[in-house]
Amino acid sequence: AVAALFACAGAASAETVVTMNTVQIFGTIDPAKISDYTDYMAAVNLYDGLLTVDSSGNLVPELAESWAVSDDAREATFTLRADAHFADGSPVEASDVVYTFERLFRINQGPANLFAGVLSAGSVEAVDARTVKFTLEKPFAPFLATIPAVFILNEDAVTANEGGDDGQTWLATNTAGAGAYTLKSWERGARMVIVRDPNYYKGFGDGPIDEVRWIVTNDEATVKSLAASGELTMTSQYQSPDTYKALEDMGRFNIAKEATATAFYLKLNTKVAPTDDVHVRRAIALATDYDTIREVILPGGELTTPLPKAFADFHNDDIPQVAYDLEAAKAELAQSKYAGQEIPIVLGYVAGTKFEEEISLLMQSNLEQIGFKVTQQPDPWNRITEIAGKVETTPAVNQVFFGPTYPSPDSMFYTQYHSNAAGTWASMEWVQDPEVDAMIDKARVTGDPAGQAAIYKELQAKLVDIQPDVFLLTQTVQHAMDKCLTGFKAVPMQSFDYDFTRYSWTCK
Amino acid sequence: MEFLSFLLRRVGWSLLVLVGLSMVIFFIARIVPGDPARMALGPTATAEQVEALNDKLGLNKPITVQYAYFVGGLAQGDLGRSLLTERAVNDDIRDTFPATFELVFATIFMAFVFGVPMGVVAANWKDRWPDTAVRLFAIFAAVTPSFFLAILLQVLAGYVLGVLPTTGRLSPDVVYTAGPTGLLIFDSIAQGRWDVLGDAVRHLILPATALAAATTGQIARITRASMIDTSRQDYIEAARAFGVPGWLRLFKYNLRPSFVPPLTILGLEFASLIGGAFVVELVFAWPGMAAYGIRTILQKDLNAVMGVVMVSGVFFVTVNLVIDILVGIVDPRVRIRGKRT
Amino acid sequence: MTAPLLSIRGLKVRFTAYGQVNEVLHGVDLDVPARGNVALVGESGSGKSVTMKAIMGLLRTPPAEITGGQILFRGQDLLTMRERERLKLRGTAMSMVFQDPMSSLNPVFTIRDQLATILKYADRRLGRDRSRAQRLARVHEVLAQVRMREPEQVAAAFPIMLSGGMRQRVLIAMALLSEPELLIADEPGTALDVTTQAQILKLLKDLVAERGLALLMITHNLGVVRETADRVYVMNKGTIVESATTGAIFAHPREEYTRDLMAAVPRLTGGHRYGTQGGRA
Amino acid sequence: MSAPVLELRGLSKAFRVRHGFMGRETREIRAVNDVSLTIGRGEVYGLAGESGSGKSTIARMIMGLTEPTAGTILIDGAPVAHAGQRPVQMVFQNPGASLNPRRTVAQSITVPLAVQGVGAADSAARVAELLEMVELPRHFAGRYPHELSGGQKQRVAIARALATTPKLLILDEPTSALDVSVQAKVMDLLADLGRDLGLTYLFISHDLSLMRNFADRVGILYLGRIVETGTADQVFAAPSHAYSRLLIASVPVMSEDEARARPTIPLIDGEIPTAEALVAHEAKQLSQGSKA
Amino acid sequence: MTDAGPITTLSARQQNWYRFSHNPTALIGTAIVILAVLAAILAPLITPYPEHVGAVVNFRARHTPPSAEFWFGTDNVGRDIFSRCIFGLRVSLTLAAVVLIIAVPVGTTLGLVAGYFGGWTETIIMRITDVALAIPPLVMALAVAAVLTPSLLNAMLAISALWWTWHARLVYSLTRQIRALEYVEAAETLGASKLHILFREILPNCLGPIVVKTSLDAGFVILLGAALSFLGLGIQPPTPDLGTMVADGAQFLPEHWWESLMPGTVILILALGFNLLGDGLRDLFDVSEQ
Ligand SMILES: Nc1ncnc2c1ncn2[C@@H]1O[C@H](COP(=O)(O)OP(=O)(O)OP(=O)(O)O)[C@@H](O)[C@H]1O
Ligand SMILES: Nc1ncnc2c1ncn2[C@@H]1O[C@H](COP(=O)(O)OP(=O)(O)OP(=O)(O)O)[C@@H](O)[C@H]1O
Ligand SMILES: [Mg+2]
Ligand SMILES: [Mg+2]
Numbered sequence A: 001a002v003a004a005l006f007a008c009a010g011a012a013s014a015e016t017v018v019t020m021n022t023v024q025i026f027g028t029i030d031p032a033k034i035s036d037y038t039d040y041m042a043a044v045n046l047y048d049g050l051l052t053v054d055s056s057g058n059l060v061p062e063l064a065e066s067w068a069v070s071d072d073a074r075e076a077t078f079t080l081r082a083d084a085h086f087a088d089g090s091p092v093e094a095s096d097v098v099y100t101f102e103r104l105f106r107i108n109q110g111p112a113n114l115f116a117g118v119l120s121a122g123s124v125e126a127v128d129a130r131t132v133k134f135t136l137e138k139p140f141a142p143f144l145a146t147i148p149a150v151f152i153l154n155e156d157a158v159t160a161n162e163g164g165d166d167g168q169t170w171l172a173t174n175t176a177g178a179g180a181y182t183l184k185s186w187e188r189g190a191r192m193v194i195v196r197d198p199n200y201y202k203g204f205g206d207g208p209i210d211e212v213r214w215i216v217t218n219d220e221a222t223v224k225s226l227a228a229s230g231e232l233t234m235t236s237q238y239q240s241p242d243t244y245k246a247l248e249d250m251g252r253f254n255i256a257k258e259a260t261a262t263a264f265y266l267k268l269n270t271k272v273a274p275t276d277d278v279h280v281r282r283a284i285a286l287a288t289d290y291d292t293i294r295e296v297i298l299p300g301g302e303l304t305t306p307l308p309k310a311f312a313d314f315h316n317d318d319i320p321q322v323a324y325d326l327e328a329a330k331a332e333l334a335q336s337k338y339a340g341q342e343i344p345i346v347l348g349y350v351a352g353t354k355f356e357e358e359i360s361l362l363m364q365s366n367l368e369q370i371g372f373k374v375t376q377q378p379d380p381w382n383r384i385t386e387i388a389g390k391v392e393t394t395p396a397v398n399q400v401f402f403g404p405t406y407p408s409p410d411s412m413f414y415t416q417y418h419s420n421a422a423g424t425w426a427s428m429e430w431v432q433d434p435e436v437d438a439m440i441d442k443a444r445v446t447g448d449p450a451g452q453a454a455i456y457k458e459l460q461a462k463l464v465d466i467q468p469d470v471f472l473l474t475q476t477v478q479h480a481m482d483k484c485l486t487g488f489k490a491v492p493m494q495s496f497d498y499d500f501t502r503y504s505w506t507c508k
Numbered sequence B: 001m002e003f004l005s006f007l008l009r010r011v012g013w014s015l016l017v018l019v020g021l022s023m024v025i026f027f028i029a030r031i032v033p034g035d036p037a038r039m040a041l042g043p044t045a046t047a048e049q050v051e052a053l054n055d056k057l058g059l060n061k062p063i064t065v066q067y068a069y070f071v072g073g074l075a076q077g078d079l080g081r082s083l084l085t086e087r088a089v090n091d092d093i094r095d096t097f098p099a100t101f102e103l104v105f106a107t108i109f110m111a112f113v114f115g116v117p118m119g120v121v122a123a124n125w126k127d128r129w130p131d132t133a134v135r136l137f138a139i140f141a142a143v144t145p146s147f148f149l150a151i152l153l154q155v156l157a158g159y160v161l162g163v164l165p166t167t168g169r170l171s172p173d174v175v176y177t178a179g180p181t182g183l184l185i186f187d188s189i190a191q192g193r194w195d196v197l198g199d200a201v202r203h204l205i206l207p208a209t210a211l212a213a214a215t216t217g218q219i220a221r222i223t224r225a226s227m228i229d230t231s232r233q234d235y236i237e238a239a240r241a242f243g244v245p246g247w248l249r250l251f252k253y254n255l256r257p258s259f260v261p262p263l264t265i266l267g268l269e270f271a272s273l274i275g276g277a278f279v280v281e282l283v284f285a286w287p288g289m290a291a292y293g294i295r296t297i298l299q300k301d302l303n304a305v306m307g308v309v310m311v312s313g314v315f316f317v318t319v320n321l322v323i324d325i326l327v328g329i330v331d332p333r334v335r336i337r338g339k340r341t
Numbered sequence C: 001m002t003a004p005l006l007s008i009r010g011l012k013v014r015f016t017a018y019g020q021v022n023e024v025l026h027g028v029d030l031d032v033p034a035r036g037n038v039a040l041v042g043e044s045g046s047g048k049s050v051t052m053k054a055i056m057g058l059l060r061t062p063p064a065e066i067t068g069g070q071i072l073f074r075g076q077d078l079l080t081m082r083e084r085e086r087l088k089l090r091g092t093a094m095s096m097v098f099q100d101p102m103s104s105l106n107p108v109f110t111i112r113d114q115l116a117t118i119l120k121y122a123d124r125r126l127g128r129d130r131s132r133a134q135r136l137a138r139v140h141e142v143l144a145q146v147r148m149r150e151p152e153q154v155a156a157a158f159p160i161m162l163s164g165g166m167r168q169r170v171l172i173a174m175a176l177l178s179e180p181e182l183l184i185a186d187e188p189g190t191a192l193d194v195t196t197q198a199q200i201l202k203l204l205k206d207l208v209a210e211r212g213l214a215l216l217m218i219t220h221n222l223g224v225v226r227e228t229a230d231r232v233y234v235m236n237k238g239t240i241v242e243s244a245t246t247g248a249i250f251a252h253p254r255e256e257y258t259r260d261l262m263a264a265v266p267r268l269t270g271g272h273r274y275g276t277q278g279g280r281a
Numbered sequence D: 001m002s003a004p005v006l007e008l009r010g011l012s013k014a015f016r017v018r019h020g021f022m023g024r025e026t027r028e029i030r031a032v033n034d035v036s037l038t039i040g041r042g043e044v045y046g047l048a049g050e051s052g053s054g055k056s057t058i059a060r061m062i063m064g065l066t067e068p069t070a071g072t073i074l075i076d077g078a079p080v081a082h083a084g085q086r087p088v089q090m091v092f093q094n095p096g097a098s099l100n101p102r103r104t105v106a107q108s109i110t111v112p113l114a115v116q117g118v119g120a121a122d123s124a125a126r127v128a129e130l131l132e133m134v135e136l137p138r139h140f141a142g143r144y145p146h147e148l149s150g151g152q153k154q155r156v157a158i159a160r161a162l163a164t165t166p167k168l169l170i171l172d173e174p175t176s177a178l179d180v181s182v183q184a185k186v187m188d189l190l191a192d193l194g195r196d197l198g199l200t201y202l203f204i205s206h207d208l209s210l211m212r213n214f215a216d217r218v219g220i221l222y223l224g225r226i227v228e229t230g231t232a233d234q235v236f237a238a239p240s241h242a243y244s245r246l247l248i249a250s251v252p253v254m255s256e257d258e259a260r261a262r263p264t265i266p267l268i269d270g271e272i273p274t275a276e277a278l279v280a281h282e283a284k285q286l287s288q289g290s291k292a
Numbered sequence E: 001m002t003d004a005g006p007i008t009t010l011s012a013r014q015q016n017w018y019r020f021s022h023n024p025t026a027l028i029g030t031a032i033v034i035l036a037v038l039a040a041i042l043a044p045l046i047t048p049y050p051e052h053v054g055a056v057v058n059f060r061a062r063h064t065p066p067s068a069e070f071w072f073g074t075d076n077v078g079r080d081i082f083s084r085c086i087f088g089l090r091v092s093l094t095l096a097a098v099v100l101i102i103a104v105p106v107g108t109t110l111g112l113v114a115g116y117f118g119g120w121t122e123t124i125i126m127r128i129t130d131v132a133l134a135i136p137p138l139v140m141a142l143a144v145a146a147v148l149t150p151s152l153l154n155a156m157l158a159i160s161a162l163w164w165t166w167h168a169r170l171v172y173s174l175t176r177q178i179r180a181l182e183y184v185e186a187a188e189t190l191g192a193s194k195l196h197i198l199f200r201e202i203l204p205n206c207l208g209p210i211v212v213k214t215s216l217d218a219g220f221v222i223l224l225g226a227a228l229s230f231l232g233l234g235i236q237p238p239t240p241d242l243g244t245m246v247a248d249g250a251q252f253l254p255e256h257w258w259e260s261l262m263p264g265t266v267i268l269i270l271a272l273g274f275n276l277l278g279d280g281l282r283d284l285f286d287v288s289e290q
Helices: A002-011 A037-048 A092-107 A110-115 A142-147 A156-158 A222-227 A240-250 A280-284 A288-299 A326-332 A352-369 A379-388 A409-418 A435-443 A449-466 B003-033 B036-041 B047-057 B063-075 B089-123 B129-143 B146-161 B184-190 B194-231 B235-239 B244-252 B259-277 B279-285 B290-296 B303-331 B332-336 C048-056 C081-087 C111-125 C132-145 C152-157 C162-177 C194-211 C222-228 C248-253 C257-264 D057-064 D105-115 D122-131 D140-142 D149-164 D180-197 D206-214 D232-237 D242-249 D257-260 D275-291 E012-021 E024-041 E081-117 E119-134 E137-147 E152-178 E181-187 E194-230 E242-252 E256-284
Strands: A017-022 A051-053 A059-061 A062-071 A073-078 A126-128 A131-135 A179-186 A192-195 A211-218 A253-268 A344-351 A372-377 A397-404 A469-482 C006-017 C018-031 C037-042 C064-073 C095-098 C180-188 C214-218 C231-238 C241-246 D004-019 D025-042 D043-047 D070-075 D090-091 D169-170 D198-203 D219-223 D227-233
Touching: A002 A037, A017 A222, A037 A192, A037 A211, A051 A142, A059 A142, A059 C222, A062 A142, A073 A092, A092 A110, A092 A126, A092 A131, A092 A156, A110 A142, A126 A449, A222 A240, A222 B146, A222 E242, A240 A253, A240 A469, A240 B290, A253 A280, A253 D257, A280 A326, A288 A352, A288 A469, A326 C231, A344 A352, A344 A379, A344 D140, A352 A372, A352 A397, A352 E242, A372 A379, A379 B036, A379 E194, A397 A409, A409 A435, A409 A449, A409 B259, A435 A449, A469 D242, B003 B063, B003 B303, B003 E119, B003 E137, B063 B303, B089 B129, B089 B184, B089 B244, B089 B259, B089 B279, B089 B290, B089 B303, B129 B194, B129 E194, B129 E256, B146 B194, B146 B279, B146 E242, B184 B194, B184 D105, B184 E152, B194 B244, B194 B259, B194 C180, B194 E194, B194 E256, B235 B244, B244 C111, B259 B279, B259 B290, B259 B303, B259 E137, B259 E152, B279 B290, B279 C048, B290 B303, B290 D198, B290 E024, B303 B332, B303 E119, C006 C048, C018 C037, C018 C048, C018 C064, C018 C241, C037 C048, C037 C222, C048 C064, C048 C095, C048 C180, C095 C162, C095 E119, C111 C132, C111 C152, C111 C162, C132 C152, C132 C162, C162 C194, C180 C194, C194 C214, C194 C222, C194 D242, C214 C222, C222 C248, C231 C248, C231 C257, C241 C248, C241 C257, C241 E081, D004 D057, D004 D198, D025 D070, D025 D219, D025 D227, D043 D057, D043 D206, D057 D070, D057 D090, D057 D169, D090 E181, D105 D122, D105 D140, D105 D149, D105 E194, D149 D169, D149 D180, D180 D198, D206 D232, D206 E137, D219 D232, D219 D242, D227 D232, D242 D275, E012 E137, E024 E256, E081 E119, E081 E152, E081 E194, E081 E242, E081 E256, E119 E152, E137 E152, E137 E194, E152 E194, E181 E194, E194 E242, E194 E256, E242 E256
Parallel strands: A017 A211, A344 A372, A344 A397, C037 C214, C037 C231, C095 C180, C180 C214, D043 D198, D043 D219, D090 D169, D169 D198
Antiparallel strands: A051 A059, A062 A073, A073 A131, A126 A131, A179 A192, A192 A211, A253 A397, A253 A469, C006 C018, C006 C064, C231 C241, D004 D025, D004 D070, D219 D227
16 A cells, blocks of 8 residues: 555656647637637547547547448437546436537537538437437538537536536536546636546556646747757647757757648639639749748648648549749740730738748749739738638738648538638639539538549549649648657647647656 | 816726727727638638627627627626637636736836936936946847847747746646736735745746836936936035935935936836737737737737727726826926916 | 135136136135135126035036136135045035025925935934934924024925025025034025015024124125125126225225225115116216 | 006915825915005006015916916906916016026027017027127027026026017016126116106015115015005105014115114014014004003 | 126037037937938948849758858848848838838927817827827737738838827926926016927927937837738838848747847847937037037
8 A cells, every 4th residue: 555655656746748839829628619720639638529530531439439321321320438438427428419519509600510501400319328310411421520520518517507608608618528638727828738537438558648738839939948948848830940950959859740631722813813814823833943842941742632642542643743844834824815914913921921921932033033023912810811701802822721620522622612612711712613513512422432532533633724723732740749759640630630648658 | 175176087087088999999990800700710610600600799780889789898897708719808808917917017117126227327427337338228128129038038048047937927837826816926925825926926037027128228218318407407406515415316306306207108108018018928928918919809809809908998097197196296396386277 | 813714715717618618717715714704796797606616516517627726624625625525514514505596496395305305414424313303393493593484384395385585595594404614605685575684694693603604695785795794705707806894895995896886786765766867877 | 647557456366285195185375465556657666575475476477377366457457368468578586497498598588579570680689789788798699598697697587578568577586686786787777668668667676775766666565465555755765564664674785874764673572573573563552552 | 797708609509519519429329320321222232132132032042140141141031131131221211210200290299289288188189199099009000901001101100100199198298397387487478479388498398308219219110110011011021121020030049040130230220320319419409518
């Protein structure tokens, strides 16, 4: 007993703490509202969903141990794990799942949009305590892929704190999930600390992470000095190359590089001059110095179509990489209706983002060589969201990142190219092409993966042909990580790679 | 009596200023680009969802109706909900204001404690080396942008010294929930938590220094100029003739009549620092209202923007009222002969 | 005869402005014996105030510059004395009444505050031990001595609240606070009504007679000189042109300049109405 | 004598002085108490009195720098306008304070000239002329106040007031800092101007010998009230109020003749009495006399 | 007759010039400012790489430390920082000069008027000032940025719209203090116009603090310009301005220190020049100084 006591005390003092910086603040931890990358980072640790996603984009069981989809793809049934329980010890039951979805539909924010026209109140039923059945209003092939985005709430805990607003106030600062971690403290805008729940139903592997501290800072110097003082364990994925270099030089860090499913585009507004002419768009693609961008400015992998190669089964490998060739660009431009004159063009990007400014300058210097007259237009993010709302205000060229919110190509195509999704920063191309819409819709109702793949490959060819974007690169994420920390693997679903149950501390 | 009526009048006017401010800012905040509902919901949200949220927030009502809602809420002390944090703006401000207040207060304290004596020293040894030193320092301090200084201090502390913490208000392993005021220094003293006090002060030093430099420089320069003007007066000479010692002459006889300009600048700074603290707060991950304000503005989180501006407006108006009264106290001539028909 | 308390020898002062030099004192000689009651008269701008400031060490250098001479106080040359030593004398051993009552009082402190501070540091230099209450009592006492009707209230006032004459009396009170040996008064009675002036002159005379104060009074009022001073120095254009006992000088002014001065004094009996056609020369 | 240039009717001024914490207690100082007087065109009215008796306050009220608590001020028979629009000028008691330290002598003197629309060239000439009038060398035009002696500042102030020809000129101790020979010249000048231009003066001074030779009529102010008024000759020859007698008796004089001309004051307790003591003494005697 | 000899026979203007030209700091300040202006005008002639101001990128030479080739090093896209600093003077100097030329007179006049007249005038002006001061600059800038197209002129307007308030407040306090003085009363009784009293009697006695504040402002304005560029208002890349260069370079601290330190030093020297000049002007107005 004495030994046990000592062991305990020893363990307590030898807690493994991971301190990570994040560049944005945590907006919310309410599963019905989480929407961005940072929100998911916290939620994926604090909550569990029915399914989750692994690094190859496969769906893997979490609260549900098994699931089945009916032949007509209109019904999905999940069976919950018998041993699954919430942080307060109560078991996870089908009614909790029903409650979670009903609440999501009522609030109609966050992941709710994934189910618009697919599920609504009453579509989710508890068959028995451990079985839930989803009835889809229309066939929706990517349905299963959207399931990990919804985290299951403890109905009893929330209704006890309902407070007239579906527990929104309460869940803004409290958690009621079955996740591996619980919230310890949260200073909005500055810091969040979560601690491991030793009773987590799935248990932990070797060298589990006991505590995770996120420090909100987008300042490179802060990150460097945190690292220098030994406080930092892991950086965000958004540091500058210099910072990675500096941290690597400290000796304590590994720089982990991973290709992701996030693509980086120059979105060309197909409805305004001069990018309304496909020859101009192709000329821009030819005048892009891919190597410099991918190797010097923003390390990244090849991107030949709108779809990153991470979607291996769906990627059209037949399309070659465009080569940087100013002569060819000039020739292409000569075919456009703007040929023979100085062509004014606006390059938009997010103000204050170093690499975007660099890319913009690089584009400017190349474009001016082939006869464009460039105006730079850096805008703060909020302004970009506004100008993206109208064709006329959307600049001709825009630098935009876009990554899948659920592990299906649909996430990439629908949001960016479908007419129904027009008017957001993700669709600054204003493609609005009936053919494209038809292909996206068709893929959505095609249950069989091979059939889907065929449609998506054709769609890629079509999109490359009309060239609404310059496909700059697929993002390579980099993290400087303490050499003792292992387990990071990129997952093609936002922030699921920061699920700290997947990490371990290998030093003693 | 007279003072009381003066005070009441000024408070009344201050309220009017706040009403004016609320109207101006209400309008301005709506000009700021961005669709709040769209930004809150993200790019994948459907148009219906955006519409629904706009409905819920009342953002598609005429602006006058929106303003009436806002004032109605304000009258009940309710600033509405923040889109960014999904919480009541009141709660957000209650959480973040003390941190900013503490920072600003520490800054003003430093600016005052260093700036004024530096100005005095420079004026007294005009054109000699202490003056040159102070002037150079003041110019350096005044034109070094606070973000630059913040980063510099942080790099210095992080790389070279490693003694002072570079982020947050308290170390993560200090277990403490702030008391009623939310001001760590004050609460920890009230509760006798000396360990917390020490930790809080150590956290405060770098951000406050980064923020204080420009103000200190300004105060030093203005104090110097004003002191030199006053030192020409006969009464300073008279004090010398009666053997009043040099330091007293300097810090009392000369400083007090010279105090109106530094006081005014200090008052202005006090308020504007709340707005300017955000860079420092961002660099030092300081959980303050300035950083919150910036985020909400960039997200066009209208309720939160209004809340932050109104709170800092109240603060500003109060500080300037106090300054105006102090000017009267510092220079009785303003009071006695100030009123004329 | 013992050496005088204050003795000025060949004092020369000049001002430099914009690179141009302007000598205003060309070698002033003047003695004030202990218990002496000396008057310095002379036309406006002749250098009286500058002489006095030189004695007190208040000339601002630059622009002023003492280019020659000695100022001996108790036989010691003030001009070569160390500043610290000199500071010890000011306000205690020697004291002065300023000419301009308005600008010589600090506008932002009450009279009481200013007087008590001066007294406190005079006490400190003299090693005198007095409580604050005692000092305030002394302040009120001196204010009463200079014929303030309500000393407490005057003490509580800011300078701006006092009339010209009251301010001048405050300045006199300031100089008398710590019972100096030498008092230099620059036109101490100009802003006072004659009754008060008479009383204050009497007070000063009494101090000379009873306490052994040495008084150097600068004035334009020859009537005042006649009724108070023992000895008169007449200054013109930066030099002393004549000096004699009061009786002698009023009986037989030697210098033309002195005679002119006396002739210009208006008479209480009237008969010399102003205006060139009014019959005056 | 023609219509009065200045008429004061029941003019009073009480200052409220605040004491204590945040000025909770107030006390009244009755600086001027029910003063009435008239000054006719071309007349010189001398106002004398104890220091602090309210002379400057009266002057300030006439100038519109201080609001009276009661009473009216009529200039040329009409109630007065704002300060600066009154046809009145004043030489302030404190020459040092009434000159702007940042303005040269010439700049200060040109102020009233500019008001009259005198051009730059003319006004330079006029400045030189005015400086000459007050016995200051021409080159003083470029000096700043701190470079002047007390008397020199006072002369600049006089020159400035003379730059225009106001209906009424208030002189608050205009020559207190001047030596007698300059004083004589300045007074001559003022008297000449008064006669030639028909100026009216309100002349405030402690120098009663000077007043005797300058004023036509004299008023004696004591504790904020006019206790005696009459022609200069009357008042000086036979002062009727106890305070006036004390005042005249205290004038320092140059000769024995003058000393003899001063009224004699009864000694109280073997001393020259203070003003209060004397006034109280006479009042007592008066009441005893009436009883007897 | 007084004849203490002339102190000086110089006119007020000659005296001012004397005081100014005998003040070493003022002369150094003037020299710095004149040099900066000259450098800005002659930038194309005196910079080694004038083309680096335009659309030039050279990623091979990025982040080069200071050397004989690049005196101040190169920035993140390989442009010569020295050349950009000198060209940056153009924008920064214009910005500072125009803003201060608009804001200081406006603020000063309003402060004078409010402080002197009191009553309703004071209430209205100062309460409007309070409202304007209470609006966070960033909110204001964002709103202006939303309405106006990005250009240097609009940036200057936006900053001026914020800046006058500071001077209004400062001058207001000073005026309240000075209007109680006797020489102001004297001028009033002399019938001097309000204009004269405000600008000739009161203003010269407030100039010390105003000049000092203004000369400090020059540096602040240049830096605020950077914040505006960040918000998309103001000057657009690749045109250089010093404030933006400092702000951008700060992201590369401490490794590539020259990228923000060099333009920072230029601002510093410029500010030093303005401040020394300001001190010189202050002494110029301080007539008892010789
Ligand atoms: N700071 C100064 N700079 C230049 N000249 C000065 C300065 N102070 C005084 N003077 C000049 O020195 C001379 C003597 O001045 P001082 O004040 O001693 O005269 P005064 O005899 O006291 O005259 P008054 O009786 O008018 O006060 C005057 O001509 C005056 O202009
Ligand atoms: N602003 C003020 N506040 C309070 N009391 C004042 C104020 N101004 C003047 N007094 C008081 O009013 C009374 C009259 O002052 P005033 O200046 O008129 O006297 P005076 O007759 O000119 O005296 P003197 O001959 O000494 O100049 C004095 O008791 C003075 O203290
Ligand atoms: Mg003198
Ligand atoms: Mg008076």
